[in-house]
Amino acid sequence: MAHPFDDAVALVATGEDSYEGHLSPAYGNMVGPFGGAIAATLLNAALSHKARLGMPISVTINYAGPIADAPFVVVAKPVRTNRSTQHWLLTLEQNGQIAVTGTAAFATRHESWADSELLRPQAPDAEEVGPLSASTSAFLPPWVSQYDLRFFKSALTFDSTPGADSESLLWVRDAQPRPLDFLSLMAISDVFFPRSFYRQQRMAPAGTVSITTIFHADAEQLAAHGEAHLLASARALRFYRGYFDQAATLWSTSGELLASSTQVVYFKG
């Protein structure tokens, strides 16, 4: 049996650049699908393409409109291929209307000087951190239960004492273990609850408008990570007139920065 994530991002090729996909109830959100699964689905179109060169180094996905529970079309066009880089335009359409736009930059990497300036946040072992409480989970949509989320800073409690910042620190992996790859890392880069929930300690409408994920690792490093938990951080820099941002990092157990991500989110409140 396929892993539920592989089912959620599955595509059937229908032309040189086009694919058909469908929503997965397991990755349902409050309204429509979990954005991370949709982002991974668009990335999957480029990764599956016959003309693909290299692996993703940067992906931007914009959630332009609602996606109904009906088949959709993903188009992934390799619009420019160079010696070691390749650029993609990505769209998801339903009923002839664009619901998602995106771009991706792929590359074959080369040897170079290397260094990590940012150090992995201090963290207890994943085994020492408890899962989401049942009382929190009860409020949350289906996709959340597809992930093993172990918060050790700023769990979502909906109590009445909002903190002074929105930083969350957690361990995360697929609830049903699955070896890490670019698709699951893309999805996990959108796994964070809206920062507004933390600052206001209540749920109110919020939705990602645009997410950009930079991959700092290659396929070998992701394969070496395997099914282990990722250490994840997320915080907002500014909330202003209906939008806030979120900056996130995702780390291997051994302290390698595998991906960083920023997004801009619409919110009411």
Add this chain to the structure above:
Amino acid sequence: MAHPFDDAVALVATGEDSYEGHLSPAYGNMVGPFGGAIAATLLNAALSHKARLGMPISVTINYAGPIADAPFVVVAKPVRTNRSTQHWLLTLEQNGQIAVTGTAAFATRHESWADSELLRPQAPDAEEVGPLSASTSAFLPPWVSQYDLRFFKSALTFDSTPGADSESLLWVRDAQPRPLDFLSLMAISDVFFPRSFYRQQRMAPAGTVSITTIFHADAEQLAAHGEAHLLASARALRFYRGYFDQAATLWSTSGELLASSTQVVYFKG
């Protein structure tokens, strides 16, 4: 006489979604044009479009190939317009080949709860900080002299003592003062020298592959900033196998976060 930046980003409409533009020698880079001016040119196409709704909240620009010193075509398509948000696909073509891709999300903002979690870095007044040294400027391409750059952490000295991190802090504005707007803020979000220059204290080939800028302010806040210097910070998180990232923030004199930006950069070294 037009400000040189307005000349650099100028476009002539040639169709519903298409424009013709040209390079400006004043914003020339080592090879080709300054990426920030190109990013602003693509944004200008969406801002100038008759069907525009609201103002930019997030823009991603991918530098897919070289741009020659000849006229180019910019296409800005509003592919999805909702009640308060609008999504754009952006391309720059030359000789029928795509050289730049991008997306933009625009929005009309609404009143909401607001807060800044990130505080402006401590900084001396702009007047107390000196400009780039003549010995550094001598190595740098034409676009650099279009900006008044006043570094107070990690100026580019090309001495032999690289620091342990790549963080730069500086005051920046157009050398010939010009009131801040979304176009100049987009360009200034790409104004930082490659982080690899700092860590290796030498110049070696490096070029932005993709930049994403999130706008945290509206047109009124930018207008209020006027011609003052912006406080800017930039740093890398990780250098790995030919690519590194850069995370940047841009602040008003009074401490408002106006934009944040990430990019992924190719480098040799």
